[in-house]
Amino acid sequence: xxxxxxxxxxxxxxxxxxxxxxxxxxxxxxxxxxxxxxxxxxxxxxxxxxxxxxxxxxxxxxxxxxxxxxxxxxxxxxxxxxxxxxxxxxxxxxxxxx
Numbered sequence: 001x002x003x004x005x006x007x008x009x010x011x012x013x014x015x016x017x018x019x020x021x022x023x024x025x026x027x028x029x030x031x032x033x034x035x036x037x038x039x040x041x042x043x044x045x046x047x048x049x050x051x052x053x054x055x056x057x058x059x060x061x062x063x064x065x066x067x068x069x070x071x072x073x074x075x076x077x078x079x080x081x082x083x084x085x086x087x088x089x090x091x092x093x094x095x096x097x098x
Contacts, residue, residue: 013084020089034082037075044072 020026048066066072 009081009084012081013088016081016085017088017092020085030082030085034079037078037082040071041075041079044069044075 016026016030020030044066048063052062
């Protein structure tokens with residue numbers, strides 16, 4: 001399973017980069033999805049932290065409940081892939097300008 005995750009961490013941003021290169025509108029789609037995912041990711045995080053502080057149950061096991069939220073995991077995964085995509089894009093842009 002670890003091998004599959006590593007392959008997808010490399011493969012998905014490269015596919016995003018290739019598709020954004022082929023169709024310029026994908027850049028905007030990827031950026032818009034990243035903004036939406038960041039908003040959802042932040043909202044889920046803050047709601048869970050607020051609930052823990054409100055209930056005065058500051059234990060490590062309580063904060064880890066957020067990792068069972070599939071929407072939190074999906075949005076965080078997309079933000080990770082998008083971040084690597086942006087890094088690849090900046091790297092290649094820098095290579096072309098040199």
